[in-house]
Amino acid sequence: MALRLVLWFFFSSLTILLLWLTEAPAVEATPLAKPGCQDRCGDVSIPFPFGIGDRCSKRKQFEITCDRSSSHPTPFLSLSTGRFQVLNISMNGELRINVPTFSSPNETEVHGRISLEGSPFFFSQSGNVFVAVGCNNRAFVHNHHDNSTVGCISTCSGRDVKKKGCCGISCCQTPIPWSLQTVDVTITSAGICNEILGCKSAFVVDQQWFVVNLPNPYDVRNMTEVPVVLDWWSDCGPNSYPISLSSLRNTCICKYPFEGNPYLPHGCQGCKVGHRCEKGKGYLVKAISLGVGLGFGLLLMFIFSFWLYKALKRREIKKVKKNFFKRNGGLLLQQQMSSQDCAPEKINVFTAEELEKATDNYNKNRILGQGGQGTVYKGMLSDGRIVAIKKSKKVDDDQSEQFINEFVILSQINHRNVVRLLGCCLETEVPMLVYEFISGGNLFNYIHDRDDGLSFSWDNRLRIAIEVAGALAYLHSAASVPIYHRDIKSSNILLDDKLRAKLSDFGTSRSIVTDQTHLTTMVKGTFGYLDPEYFRSSHYTDKSDVYSFGVVLIELLTGEKAVSSTRPLEEKNLAVYFMSSLEENNLFEVLDNEVVKDSAKEELCMVANLAKKCLNLNGKKRPTMREVVVELEGLRLRKQNSLVQQDDREVGYFPNESSSLWDTYSTSSENRDLDQYSITWPRNNAFATI
Numbered sequence: 001m002a003l004r005l006v007l008w009f010f011f012s013s014l015t016i017l018l019l020w021l022t023e024a025p026a027v028e029a030t031p032l033a034k035p036g037c038q039d040r041c042g043d044v045s046i047p048f049p050f051g052i053g054d055r056c057s058k059r060k061q062f063e064i065t066c067d068r069s070s071s072h073p074t075p076f077l078s079l080s081t082g083r084f085q086v087l088n089i090s091m092n093g094e095l096r097i098n099v100p101t102f103s104s105p106n107e108t109e110v111h112g113r114i115s116l117e118g119s120p121f122f123f124s125q126s127g128n129v130f131v132a133v134g135c136n137n138r139a140f141v142h143n144h145h146d147n148s149t150v151g152c153i154s155t156c157s158g159r160d161v162k163k164k165g166c167c168g169i170s171c172c173q174t175p176i177p178w179s180l181q182t183v184d185v186t187i188t189s190a191g192i193c194n195e196i197l198g199c200k201s202a203f204v205v206d207q208q209w210f211v212v213n214l215p216n217p218y219d220v221r222n223m224t225e226v227p228v229v230l231d232w233w234s235d236c237g238p239n240s241y242p243i244s245l246s247s248l249r250n251t252c253i254c255k256y257p258f259e260g261n262p263y264l265p266h267g268c269q270g271c272k273v274g275h276r277c278e279k280g281k282g283y284l285v286k287a288i289s290l291g292v293g294l295g296f297g298l299l300l301m302f303i304f305s306f307w308l309y310k311a312l313k314r315r316e317i318k319k320v321k322k323n324f325f326k327r328n329g330g331l332l333l334q335q336q337m338s339s340q341d342c343a344p345e346k347i348n349v350f351t352a353e354e355l356e357k358a359t360d361n362y363n364k365n366r367i368l369g370q371g372g373q374g375t376v377y378k379g380m381l382s383d384g385r386i387v388a389i390k391k392s393k394k395v396d397d398d399q400s401e402q403f404i405n406e407f408v409i410l411s412q413i414n415h416r417n418v419v420r421l422l423g424c425c426l427e428t429e430v431p432m433l434v435y436e437f438i439s440g441g442n443l444f445n446y447i448h449d450r451d452d453g454l455s456f457s458w459d460n461r462l463r464i465a466i467e468v469a470g471a472l473a474y475l476h477s478a479a480s481v482p483i484y485h486r487d488i489k490s491s492n493i494l495l496d497d498k499l500r501a502k503l504s505d506f507g508t509s510r511s512i513v514t515d516q517t518h519l520t521t522m523v524k525g526t527f528g529y530l531d532p533e534y535f536r537s538s539h540y541t542d543k544s545d546v547y548s549f550g551v552v553l554i555e556l557l558t559g560e561k562a563v564s565s566t567r568p569l570e571e572k573n574l575a576v577y578f579m580s581s582l583e584e585n586n587l588f589e590v591l592d593n594e595v596v597k598d599s600a601k602e603e604l605c606m607v608a609n610l611a612k613k614c615l616n617l618n619g620k621k622r623p624t625m626r627e628v629v630v631e632l633e634g635l636r637l638r639k640q641n642s643l644v645q646q647d648d649r650e651v652g653y654f655p656n657e658s659s660s661l662w663d664t665y666s667t668s669s670e671n672r673d674l675d676q677y678s679i680t681w682p683r684n685n686a687f688a689t690i
Helices: 002-023 207-213 217-222 281-327 330-338 352-358 397-411 443-448 458-478 532-537 542-558 574-583 593-598 601-614 625-640 646-656 658-664
Strands: 063-067 074-079 082-090 094-100 102-104 110-115 121-123 128-133 137-143 148-154 171-175 182-189 200-206 225-232 240-246 249-254 367-370 374-380 386-392 421-425 432-436 493-495 501-503
Touching: 094 110, 094 200, 102 110, 102 182, 110 200, 128 137, 128 148, 128 207, 128 217, 137 200, 148 171, 182 200, 200 207, 200 217, 207 225, 281 330, 330 397, 352 374, 352 386, 352 421, 397 421, 443 493, 443 542, 458 493, 458 501, 458 542, 458 593, 458 625, 532 542, 542 574, 542 601, 542 625, 574 601, 593 601, 601 625
Parallel strands: 200 225
Antiparallel strands: 063 074, 074 082, 082 094, 094 225, 102 200, 110 182, 121 225, 128 171, 128 200, 137 148, 137 182, 240 249, 367 374, 374 386, 386 432, 421 432, 493 501
């Protein structure tokens, strides 16, 4: 009964309040443009901070040119790479413009560029997609902000040309990178061209417009421009406050009861003297009377609303967590945990509350690193253990079964040089993974960003190379299911306080059945470490990991980065630079001075030749990781032996001791450890990150 009374009073009071508010007049419409400036060009409204003409915009980048050369005026925005037609300006931080498409009917490689550098505009990641149209086309767009590249390949035969939709046949699409200001497009032919569609066509386009207005990508051959969505931001004016819609986009709102354009210096205005909102004492008495009469009711409304909100919120959160748990494969994981092959004590399933508490609600100060796979936080569990918590980016809903299966496989990996996986949380929108915390940073920083006074001896470098090679050989050959890492690089090799190597970041790794020789996937990896053979064929083998390891090996030898803008263009790629130096007998000119001083030339030549084998462009001619381990370990043992025993050891080791050496760097299935800062989460096959 009491609840019914509260509800009746709540809605009655709310009705009276709304009726009273409807009597208050609306504020007179305030101008959207700066005083004395035009607020429209043709059918397009031009609100401040944009403006038509000199001194009508907040700054030069917001200036709009209204072209009146035709009967229908058209607005244009001038940027560093050209002039673009403006289609719509939204006060919520979005701008739609027309941009050119990139295409060519011949076999030559095509490059195109649209730059927003130096402006407050960004290509909206949520509003746009990158599209490639045509037969056997391979197109990529590069983001200079984080040096990432996305792209896709469209394939078709003659009868497929006129198929509708964009799902890989005649047309492919993929999301664009975050914080994209410059579109650098590269289009190459992946096969024989089709005479109807042409060989090359690619563009960034408004996703909604593309779906609605271009259901058949074949029609793009008649178009030279397509619309895109840009995010923009600007400071707010007085009597207003900002609302962040994303890290690159915000909108401003006038404070109550002000209304108008919140970006103008005096855009948020209240009622003016002489209007109905100030009628004198009669209106004031009415307002006070209504205020006093509604005061108690509003208090009850607040208390009841707060209680109801909390109750519904708890129920909603519980339901959402339950749905996330099911969607992320929680039921399948429970089945796996109850099986004989996966004991429950080997896998910890954490709750969302545990990880929120461990990371102080994902405090930015707890961030250890960010990358293409997600964000890693440092956390402390309730038992005092320091851990690393990986919060992945959004993934496909239909991939949960594959994720759980590979999670279970990786949780059973047991090697001293692989970061140990402690468990996961499935109650969040995307699964979160918990790993052991490695305190020493990563190999990349130790090679390239260490203090000048800090020594990094050749013995330590060689030992790290052996440890990483042993971990990879274990994944390829000794794990219960062979696993290809697919993103070997120095930044994914962690070092503890004793400089022991720990292989991490399995975010793009894949497990395979034992009779498979390769995986066919969209190209993923990191420039400088990517196997050229894999890049051409999309076939990833264990020898692709060998190539990436070879790049890490020459990083240890030279102290140079895999890709460096400070080197000349022909030497930008370290692998190419190193191989050319070997061919020209200039090896010791490219080696790190500290390495040369700390080791024998014969020893360095042996390691350099091993790196050369790993970097062979023909994957079949590269050694296996097990062979790499044997060769590196043999080199280290020879250093430890006396000069008298050296020849005997060299003769007897290679043919007879490979088995014992392998056992040294792999552990039994009963005592396995694993930890890493990421795990496989399969992504949409139309999207490739390099």
